[in-house]
Amino acid sequence: MRKRVLSFVLSAFIVFQGVLLCSCRKDDAGKFMTFGSYDGKPIDWIILGNNSDTYLLISKYILDARPYDSSHQELKWENSELRQWLNEDFYDQAFNDEEKARIVATSPYDRRPDLIRTGNDGMESLVWPKEDLLDKVFLLTTYEAKDYFRTSAARAGKPTADAKDKITSSVDSEKSCWWLSSLGNNGVASFVDENGDISVSEGVPTSANFGVRPVIVMTTDSFESRKEYIERLMTATPTPEPTPDPRETALSYAETVQFGTYNCSLIDWIILDTEGEYTLLMSKYVLFFQPYHTKSLDTSWLASDLNNSLNPDFYNSYLAGHGIEVVFPYEVGKDIPDGIAWAGMDILTNFRVFLLSKEELEMYIPNPADRVCRAADYSDMTNAYENDGYCNYWLRSNESSAQTTYVVWENGNITREYTNYEWVGVRPCIWVKLDLES
Secondary structure (H helix, E strand, O other), X not given: OHHHHHHHHHHHHHHXXXXXXXXXXXXXXXXXXXXXXXXXXXXXXXXXXEOOOEEEEEEOOEOEEOOOOOOOOOOOOOOOHHHHHHHHHHHHHHOOHHHHOOEOOEEOOEOOOOOEEEOOOOOEEEOOOOOOXXXXXXXXXXXXXXXXXXXXXXXXXXXXXXXXXXXXOOOOOOOEOEEEEEEOOOOOEEEEOOOOOEEOOOOOOOOOOOEEOOEEEEEOHHHHHHHHHHHHHHHOOOOOOOOOOOOOOOOOOOOEEEEEEEOOEEEEEEEEEEEOOEEEEEEOOEOEEOOOOOOOOOOOOOOOHHHHHHHHHHHHHHHOOOOOEEEOHHHHHHHOOOOOOOOOOOOOOOOOEEOOOHHHHHHHOOOHHHXXXXXXXXXXXXXXXXXXXXXXXXXXXXXXXXXXXXXXXXXXXXXXXXXXXXXXEEOOEEEEEOOOOO
């Protein structure tokens, strides 16, 4: 007999819990918690629904009795005296500063917001509701009262002892009516009656005989545990990356020499390689901008207008007669094993100034970040293209039957452009006999 009684009690308890469950059926829905206090007593709340960031709570008991709006003029929830009282007087009395920090002001359109958002970069940030009409404390609508409470018995509200003293009821019951925020028919306010049924036709807004069951949105413990960490990340000052000299190149760490003149200034060169008495130099900066070939045609490096411009014009005008011997590239390779090709030596012809090939650039400067280059202060900027100060520049390699040639972009990646583009820069390369110890 004792087992039967216990079984009946447990069944009744499970049924009672079940009728409180909201439609979302989250883990904590239907459970109770204590938060804040009113009239000197802790407030018990029912969890109507939750996600990982917020709880939606309604007071377990009717806490007070007040009119919806005593003026009954232009009756709306947003203009009502009850809304003002809940968000001011009740809010200040029921919650201390620490508790207020966990209450989320929400709009009628989003009463269970997610407050942590993960961006495409994988970083988490805090997002607070930004609707015009925000409530820190509010009431259920008629739809919510039906949705969250599955039966009239579960919906019926019992007042606290203090609240019951303010309510006069014609029904001999421990339960009392309580307001909903939705407007009823013909200028009345909706409410839940003593039996738990929803009425939309008898709620006189000026009546002080109806109870109030406040509703709030509050942050979960899991949100609070992550909040401080996310706020710290959001407000942290990122370590600034060093700002390069506006005319500096990414290979500023490389050993450099000055040789020859361009526009009345010494040309800066980067040392890329040495082989015996020979040194491979590439201009540290883009010196000028011109097409690889003036017409969009299939062309080789040997036949290109750029090669013909560098050899002999650029060499004779800016490099010859400056005390350092610029050698033909194939002279460097005369003593090295077959099958090893250094910059410019794969073409045995009469030129001294050349560009790196795609393969040579990848060998000498494997990191794209080190390939980016600016124009020198003394550069000829005619037809120049710059992005944040960085320029594109030609490579020697071209594609057969494609009318395109390889180019280093301003971000250091290698791509192809049509040979007649005049806004691509030039970084000449030379082999020299250079005494590095002097």
